[in-house]
Amino acid sequence: MKYANEINRRKTFAIIAHPDAGKTTLTEKFLLFGGAIQTAGAVKSNKIKKHTTSDFMEIERQRGISVATSVMTFEYRDTLVNLLDTPGHKDFAEDTYRTLTAVDSVVLVIDCVKGVEEQTERLMEVCRMRDTPVIIFVNKMDRDGKNPFDLLDELEEKLNIRVRPLSWPINGGKDFKGVYNLYDKSFVSFAPNKKATDEDIIPMPDVNTPRVDELFNAQDAQQLRSDVELIEGVYDTFEKEEYLQGKLAPVFFGSAVNNFGVKDMLDTFVEIAPVPRPRPSTIREIEPGEDKFTGFIFKIHANLDPRHRDRIAFLRICSGRFERNKFYHHVRLDKDVRFSNPYTFMARDKNVVDDAFPGDVVGLFDTGNFKIGDTLTEGEDLYFTGIPSFSPELFKELVNKDPMKTKQLEKGIRQLTDEGVAQLFTQHGGNRKIIGCVGELQFEVIQYRLLQEYGAACQFNTLPFYKACWITGPKQKVEDFIRFKSSNIVEDKDGHLVYLAQSEWYLNTERTNNPEIEFHFTSEIHK
DSSP states (O other): OTTHHHHHTEEEEEEEESTTSSHHHHHHHHHHHTTSOSSOOBSSOSSOOSBOSSOOSHHHHHHTSOOSOEEEEEEETTEEEEEEEOOOSGGGHHHHHHHGGGOSEEEEEEETTTBSOHHHHHHHHHHHHHTOOEEEEEEOTTSOOOOHHHHHHHHHHHHTOEEEESEEEESOGGGOOEEEETTTTEEEEOOTTOOGGGOOEEEOSOTTSHHHHHHSOHHHHHHHHHHHHHHHHHSOOOOHHHHHTTSEEEEEEOBTTTTBSHHHHHHHHHHHSOOOOOEEBSSSEEOTTOSSOEEEEEEEEEOSSTTTTOEEEEEEEEESOEETTOOEEETTTTEEEOOSOOEEEETTEEEEOSEEOTTOEEEEEOSSOOOTTOEEESSOOOOBOOOEEEOOSEEEEEEESOGGGHHHHHHHHHHHHHTTSSEEEEETTSOOEEEEESSHHHHHHHHHHHHHHHOOOEEEEEOOOOEEEEEEOOHHHHHHHHHHTGGGEEEOTTSOEEEEESSHHHHHHHHHHOTTSEEESEEESOO
């Protein structure tokens, strides 16, 4: 393994959570510890004038939510950390699902007041599909929330994973005193609004020492001792191997906005999180230590810099070494391409890189050559598998409001749907355009961005469809089905045939009437 040292010092992970759990705030604190930023911003705050680093689109600042996955790279304790901050809002779930294909592990943020929410369960299902290792951070401990033991039970039950606390809170809400670290046996006292560097870390190898009685009143000291005894008795001891197999999730407690408990988790993360792992492809499993370069595009973002009409394709490197100005083979287009300015990111700030290694995420300038799922190699013809398109739940027809701007609208909607923000369907044998999304908010974002970035005004008319199903089967049967159902047949961007069902009843009827045709709710990007 030529690049073993480089591979072993890289950790690539995504932060996922329900909206408002504190995900973007936690990202900011990570960057602060990594020395990547000097002051942390806030997502929603009237007092703090600095916005978060990872929410860089104008619409994100107006709404106070993340709508696009952003990529950040920083160094911490000799480890190069690639962090992907994902949108938590369910309307942007598809971007998040796809981002999970590009990471080796996940940090899941839970709000201690609300506990496990619906979107968290859906995200966790995607992690379970791939056995992605998960670390859980229970946030907002300085607010009155659920009992920590009840929270642990809820995590196990709803997320279908065994948990093991590696830190434990002393009280919560107004009485929050701090966190006892069960992993490296130390106590960190909590004081709101103190800077991270002022934290007092007190080594405490045993909770039965008299030092505990000096630090806390008798009731808190007794509570901590009985809690630790219960944890050690009830929960499995922490085995790194089980965590790496995705069977056991370590749990940390803290308060991201007060920068509390974050360092404990980051220190443990750097120690236990997996280095880049092998990836399945259409021909074999690709090992990170292979000499030849391979990588895939998991996200495309148009107009990252509003002053320049740029499109950036995010490339996850899977094996070998990526070099600037070197020719690589674009498998789908069957041509060789090279990149003179590949970037690493600090959200919107970009730095040109000369080389990158497995686990790294690199931004490539794209003039329209890339689609999500494209592979770059050093000559080998292969695709990485497991990058799905999901069936949308909302459908609207795209109507042009300004015929003079038809060209801009066509270009804009093509580029935005290439990003994976939504799916574009075209009527079979016609040119009526239908946009399919997972959530209502995506339509607003598309309308806003078409107007702001392409100068094209449009409106959306709601269509009464229930699900999009990709159809496959014997050629003659499929052709007959298309003839009978022509008004419900559309094509996706790659020319695959899709049946739009008006309701669950219609879908079940068609399935019964056409047993030889298969109806798929997800479409593997590379079949």
